[in-house]
Amino acid sequence: MTGLLTGIFRHPVKGFTPEPLTSIDLAPGQGFPADRIYAVENGPCGFDPAAPAFVPKQKFTVLAALPQVAAVTTRYHDATGDLEASAPGVRPFFGRLGEPAGREAFAAWLAPVLGEDAPGPLKVVAATEAWRFTDHPQGQVSIVNLASVADLSRRMGVELDPLRFRANLYVDDWPAWAELDWTGRRLMLGWAEAEVFKPIVRCAATEVNPATAHKDAEVVKALFDAYGHMHCGVYVRMTKPGRLGLGDACTVPQAEAAPAP
Secondary structure, eight states: OEEEEEEEEEOSBTTSOOEEESEEEEOTTSOSTTSSOEEEEESOOOOOTTSOOOOOGGGBOOTTTOGGGGGOEEEEETTTTEEEEEOTTSOOEEEETTSHHHHHHHHHHHHHHHGGGOOSOEEEEEOBTTBOOOSSTTOOEEEEEHHHHHHHHHHHTSOOOGGGGOOSEEEESSOTTGGGGOTTOEEEETTEEEEEEEEEEOOGGGGEETTTTEEOOOHHHHHHHHHSSOEEEEEEEEEEOEEEETTOEEEOOOOOOOOOO
16 A cells, blocks of 8 residues: 655744754654644643643644644754744844743744733743653654545535644545554665654644635534544655655555464
8 A cells, every 4th residue: 555745844842933944854753843832821831841841732832722823834954953934014033942032032033923812921841952842741653544534525525725734744546534444564764764652642733724824614523424533644664764755655664464373
């Protein structure tokens, strides 16, 4: 069963703009490069960089709670740690998130953009080398099957932008919803290998249209009404390193045959 990789995205600041890539190098234990390496606290969340531990996404400025986050466009520069940000009606931001002063400046720029819905105080926090602000404590790489999104769109009678689901990888030509049965199975992603370990449970963030920054579709309810679950996409952990590029094959090994009685 072979699919085709049609989208590669990272989200340097949790909850903010997906950045498209043409290729990526993935390896076991390293997570997705430059993905969710910063987050913006909406009031103290208890994150301690000296002893990092999982913090629920509700503690941060994310789409599930603040749809207007989608109106902020960001671009991250790996080599320098600089972030560009823009939003309607305000001057653009440019600063170095790798430095405390840059993080403070971005929080100050963001406060009037989000307004009273984000009482804060806002604070930009940085991940560590071994820790990222993923939605799941073991979430390394997320994959969405475009056929599943298309099937859900047909059920809802609307065309859902797959970017609502904020995945790292988007794959075409897999059967719709087949990925939900792959827990424990390994798949080839270009020249890399990964193991599926969990379907992704979806939240209200998927209700936000990334183009308008408004909630306009009850995606979670539609998932449950149509399929009896709230899953769309899967988390995988890398088992062998390799490079993955647009157009690469994403192949799922056949399930092992049961031993003869």
